[in-house]
Amino acid sequence: MPAATQTDTLPFDLVRPELEKVEASIRDQVRAFDPAVEPYVSYVCNSAGKRIRPALAILVGGTLGGVSADHRKIGMIVELIHMATLVHDDIIDGAATRRMIPTAHAKWGSGLAVLLGDALFSHALALATEFDDITICRKVGNASREVCEGEIVQTQRRFDLTLSRKDYFRIIEMKTGALFAAATGISAALSGADAGTERRLHDYGMRLGTVYQIYDDCLDLVGTEDAVGKTLRTDLEKGKLTLPILNLLESATSTQRTKLHQRILNQEPLDLPVLLGIAEYEGAVEAAIDTAQDMLTECRDDLAGLPDNEHRAALLQITRFVGGLLETCRR
Amino acid sequence: MPAATQTDTLPFDLVRPELEKVEASIRDQVRAFDPAVEPYVSYVCNSAGKRIRPALAILVGGTLGGVSADHRKIGMIVELIHMATLVHDDIIDGAATRRMIPTAHAKWGSGLAVLLGDALFSHALALATEFDDITICRKVGNASREVCEGEIVQTQRRFDLTLSRKDYFRIIEMKTGALFAAATGISAALSGADAGTERRLHDYGMRLGTVYQIYDDCLDLVGTEDAVGKTLRTDLEKGKLTLPILNLLESATSTQRTKLHQRILNQEPLDLPVLLGIAEYEGAVEAAIDTAQDMLTECRDDLAGLPDNEHRAALLQITRFVGGLLETCRR
Numbered sequence: 001m002p003a004a005t006q007t008d009t010l011p012f013d014l015v016r017p018e019l020e021k022v023e024a025s026i027r028d029q030v031r032a033f034d035p036a037v038e039p040y041v042s043y044v045c046n047s048a049g050k051r052i053r054p055a056l057a058i059l060v061g062g063t064l065g066g067v068s069a070d071h072r073k074i075g076m077i078v079e080l081i082h083m084a085t086l087v088h089d090d091i092i093d094g095a096a097t098r099r100m101i102p103t104a105h106a107k108w109g110s111g112l113a114v115l116l117g118d119a120l121f122s123h124a125l126a127l128a129t130e131f132d133d134i135t136i137c138r139k140v141g142n143a144s145r146e147v148c149e150g151e152i153v154q155t156q157r158r159f160d161l162t163l164s165r166k167d168y169f170r171i172i173e174m175k176t177g178a179l180f181a182a183a184t185g186i187s188a189a190l191s192g193a194d195a196g197t198e199r200r201l202h203d204y205g206m207r208l209g210t211v212y213q214i215y216d217d218c219l220d221l222v223g224t225e226d227a228v229g230k231t232l233r234t235d236l237e238k239g240k241l242t243l244p245i246l247n248l249l250e251s252a253t254s255t256q257r258t259k260l261h262q263r264i265l266n267q268e269p270l271d272l273p274v275l276l277g278i279a280e281y282e283g284a285v286e287a288a289i290d291t292a293q294d295m296l297t298e299c300r301d302d303l304a305g306l307p308d309n310e311h312r313a314a315l316l317q318i319t320r321f322v323g324g325l326l327e328t329c330r331r
Numbered sequence: 332m333p334a335a336t337q338t339d340t341l342p343f344d345l346v347r348p349e350l351e352k353v354e355a356s357i358r359d360q361v362r363a364f365d366p367a368v369e370p371y372v373s374y375v376c377n378s379a380g381k382r383i384r385p386a387l388a389i390l391v392g393g394t395l396g397g398v399s400a401d402h403r404k405i406g407m408i409v410e411l412i413h414m415a416t417l418v419h420d421d422i423i424d425g426a427a428t429r430r431m432i433p434t435a436h437a438k439w440g441s442g443l444a445v446l447l448g449d450a451l452f453s454h455a456l457a458l459a460t461e462f463d464d465i466t467i468c469r470k471v472g473n474a475s476r477e478v479c480e481g482e483i484v485q486t487q488r489r490f491d492l493t494l495s496r497k498d499y500f501r502i503i504e505m506k507t508g509a510l511f512a513a514a515t516g517i518s519a520a521l522s523g524a525d526a527g528t529e530r531r532l533h534d535y536g537m538r539l540g541t542v543y544q545i546y547d548d549c550l551d552l553v554g555t556e557d558a559v560g561k562t563l564r565t566d567l568e569k570g571k572l573t574l575p576i577l578n579l580l581e582s583a584t585s586t587q588r589t590k591l592h593q594r595i596l597n598q599e600p601l602d603l604p605v606l607l608g609i610a611e612y613e614g615a616v617e618a619a620i621d622t623a624q625d626m627l628t629e630c631r632d633d634l635a636g637l638p639d640n641e642h643r644a645a646l647l648q649i650t651r652f653v654g655g656l657l658e659t660c661r662r
Contacts, residue, residue, distance in 0.1 A: 034480055036487045088449060092442035110441055111423035114448075115483040118419060121449070122479040125456045126472035134465045141457035148453040149365055152446040156367045 010050065010321050011314035015058045015067070022054040022072050026079065029123065040104065040116050044083055047099050053078045053179060056208075056318070057187040060201055062311030064191035070131070071187050074140075078183045080124035081144055085151065085175075087117035092155060093234045136186060143182035150174025159239035159267050165246055172213040173206060180209030197306070204302035204315070207295050211322055214292040217242035218285050218329040221272070237269040243291065247284035248275065282331050289326050296323050341381065341652050342645035346389045346398070353385040353403050357410065360454065371435065371447050375414055378430050384409045384510060387539075387649070388518040391532055393642030395522035401462070402518050405471075409514045411455035412475055416482065416506075418448035423486060424565045467517060474513035481505025490570035490598050496577055503544040504537060511540030528637070535633035535646070538626050542653055545623040548573035549616050549660040552603070568600045574622065578615035579606065613662050620657045627654050 012019060030042045054075030061071030089095070090103035091110045097103060105113040121144070128140035154171045157163050185202030193201070220235045221244055235242050241249075241264075249260060256278045263274065275281050296319045306312045343350060361373045385406030392402030420426070421434035422441045428434060436444040452475070459471035485502045488494050516533030524532070551566045552575055566573050572580075572595075580591060587609045594605065606612050627650045637643045 034484050036484045037480060040483070040487075088445050091445055110445075112483070112486055114419050114422055114441075114445055115479065115486055117445075118448075118452070118479040119476075119483050121452070122456075122472070122475040125453075126469075126476040129465060129469035129472040132465065134460060134463065134468060137465060137468055138457075138460035141453070141460040144453040145450075145457040148446065148449040149368060152371070152443070152450050153365050153367045155443055155446055156371075 008321070008324060010052070010055070011317040012051075012055050014310060014314050015055060015062065018058045018067050018072060019051055019055060022051065022058070022076050022079070025072065025076050029076070029080065029127075032123070033119065037116075037119060040108070040112065041120065043107075044087060044104055044116065044120065047101050049079075049082075049099065051075075051079060052212075052318075053082055053183040056180065056205060056315075057183040059311050059314050059318075060184050060187035061191055063306055063309060063315060064188060064193055064197070065307075066191075068190070070190040073127070073131075074136070074186050074190060075183060077124045077127050077140060078143075078179050078186075080120050080127070081140075081147065082179055084117045084121035084124065085147055085179075087113055087120065089151070091117075092151075093238065095234060136189065139182060139186050139189070143178045146174045146178035150176075150178065154240065157241075159264050160241070161249075161261055161264055163241045163246070165243070168241065168243055168246060169210065172210055172217075176213035176216075177206040177209035180212070181205035184208075200302045200305065204299050207299045207302065208319065208322065211292045211295050211299070211326070214243050214288055214295075215322065215326050215329065218244055218288055218326070221245075222285060222329050222331070236271060236275070239264065239267060243288040244285045247287045248281060251280045251284055251287075252278065285329060285331075289329055292326050293323055296320075296326075339652070339655060341383070341386070342648040343382075343386050345641060345645050346386060346393065349389045349398050349403060350382055350386060353382065353389070353407050353410070356403065356407050360407070360411065360458075363454070364450065368447075368450060371439070371443065372451065374438070375418060375435055375447065375451065378432050380410075380413075380430065382406075382410060383543075383649075384413055384514040387511065387536060387646075388514040390642050390645050390649075391515050391518035392522055394637055394640060394646060395519060395524055395528070396638075397522075399521070401521045404458070404462075405467070405517050405521060406514060408455045408458050408471060409474075409510050409517075411451050411458070412471075412478065413510055415448045415452035415455065416478055416510075418444055418451065420482070422448075423482075424569065426565065467520065470513060470517050470520070474509045477505045477509035481507075481509065485571065488572075490595050491572070492580075492592055492595055494572045494577070496574070499572065499574055499577060500541065503541055503548075507544035507547075508537040508540035511543070512536035515539075531633045531636065535630050538630045538633065539650065539653065542623045542626050542630070542657070545574050545619055545626075546653065546657050546660065549575055549619055549657070552576075553616060553660050553662070567602060567606070570595065570598060574619040575616045578618045579612060582611045582615055582618075583609065616660060616662075620660055623657050624654060627651075627657075 026045050030038055030045055033041050054072070057071050057075035057078065058067050061067040086098065087104050090098060091105045091113050095103050096106045104116050125140065125144060128137045131137055150171050154175060157167065181202045184205030185198055188198040188201040217235060249257060252260060259278055299319045300316055303312055303315055357376050361369055361376055364372050385403070388402050388406035388409065389398050392398040417429065418435050421429060422436045422444050426434050427437045435447050456471065456475060459468050462468055481502050485506060488498065512533045515536030516529055519529040519532040548566060551573070580588060583591060590609055630650045631647055634643055634646055
């Protein structure tokens with residue numbers, strides 16, 4: 001199958017040496033911490049994710065003429081901020097495992113996890129001030145602010161029936177889109193891209209991150225913990241009204257909706273059997289997937305004016321990979 | 332009594348209008364948050380502390396030729412970071428009240444308090460990127476990193492009998508000194524001070540913050556909750572080996588020390604009656620106060636070469652005020 005239509009792999013082989021350099025510099029950061037802190041930071045840094053944000057930063061650099069140390073650095077900074085938010089998210093969600101291993105919160109308690117997230121976060125922002133260009137630093141600062149605000153709005157609006165689809169998108173754009181957009185947009189700025197190109201690459205990241213969050217929200221409903229490697233069904237229990245849930249509320253009959261609303265207002269967990277019994281469940285997930293696939297088409301359009309090279313092809317391939325992930329959520 | 336020897340008031344009347352502007356700009360920041368987040372941020376911002384860090388930033392500006400918007404701004408940024416750390420500290424310490432009112436953690440749970448601290452922290456760092464000079468931004472970033480690392484080292488080394496006096500000072504310099512030093516040192520930089528003056532004002536803040544932390548550590552042992560307005564005796568329960576406790580361990584007889592060590596190694600709370608029964612308790616607090624008073628003398632020396640004006644007099648007066656606070660901890 002030609003690379004352009006593959007959906008089962010992330011096209012990271014192209015930038016593997018660059019990603020390995022980022023991985024090494026993340027390990028170097030660990031050594032920058034106090035010896036007393038090192039093992040905790042190391043635990044979080046080694047529970048390696050897919051490093052999709054650094055890969056995006058590097059691929060944007062490659063697309064726009066060449067990958068520099070600055071591209072790797074912004075990738076690393078964004079990844080450190082991402083790791084900090086995961087550590088704090090796991091406290092809030094009371095999640096026991098992530099990527100098949102115990103969360104920092106489960107392992108050492110919420111106190112240490114609060115501080116560990118703070119340490120990673122402040123370290124990342126201090127690294128951002130090492131760029132000579134203050135506008136880069138400013139963009140990192142603003143993205144971090146958005147992520148934090150997105151998280152807090154999401155938490156504050158749990159069990160809130162007035163949450164609209166627009167509100168949902170605003171929340172996930174802030175909490176997930178902003179860091180993807182920082183990786184791609186700031187990387188474009190570091191390549192000296194013109195404002196229009198930077199904007200389109202920022203938008204590509206924002207849409208891709210948003211779609212990825214929709215996938216995550218669908219997965220929380222339909223995934224299996226063994227396959228996914230983290231605690232699932234937390235959204236329902238915690239009253240997070242995600243896109244599939246909003247679809248469900250919209251597609252339900254008036255009687256069904258009243259029942260659902262009652263459970264939400266009583267802050268009763270919206271567990272799966274309850275949902276399956278009340279309303280058109282599968283269609284709600286399907287509709288969320290369709291929305292996300294449309295956004296992936298827009299993502300590909302964002303890349304239209306860029307130089308036609310293998311790095312740009314990889315950015316396109318990522319949208320197909322995420323599209324493939326989304327399809328696995330269909331029954 | 333001439334102002335120079337007063338110990339019962341903070342000399343903030345001199346900069347009252349400037350402090351009120353900082354207070355107003357803190358309120359403005361609250362409005363910059365999402366409406367869903369505003370009430371939480373507002374609660375924390377309105378549970379007003381003494382605003383000693385903004386006052387220091389303003390007084391340094393005044394000493395070095397005039398207070399500008401930049402001095403007020405760095406004061407506000409440092410205060411926001413300080414508030415963020417308080418919100419997170421209260422989670423870690425499980426503290427129920429601060430400044431006579433319920434903590435964010437006690438009021439809304441640890442999840443929201445984690446996010447609220449993150450939002451304040453990221454907002455402060457984003458504001459720091461608004462300075463045109465990246466070195467200012469860099470100093471704020473580094474101070475934040477130090478604060479977070481100080482907190483985590485402190486938490487990690489609870490119940491750790493190998494903690495030396497040097498380790499203790501390093502911890503409190505990071506967790507409390509760094510933000511005082513940022514307020515005074517960065518303020519000097521914003522006034523265009525030469526490197527030597529900036530260094531001395533940085534050191535003044537570092538020492539003053541360190542002394543203030545020693546006072547806080549003594550107060551946790553000897554204060555009364557009604558008078559102080561926050562949960563006390565948490566250091567002993569949590570195994571934090573503060574300066575008076577380290578003095579106590581040092582002054583104890585070998586038999587007494589063995590008993591104390593046993594309790595610490597078993598992670599049993601070092602409650603007050605136990606301490607009073609085992610070792611020379613009052614002397615340990617006295618010795619900590621003496622150490623802090625010596626540091627205040629050094630603080631005053633740091634100010635020696637500065638222009639002799641009323642703002643400098645106020646910086647001197649602050650050291651006397653803190654000295655007076657320390658003396659209230661003697662029996």
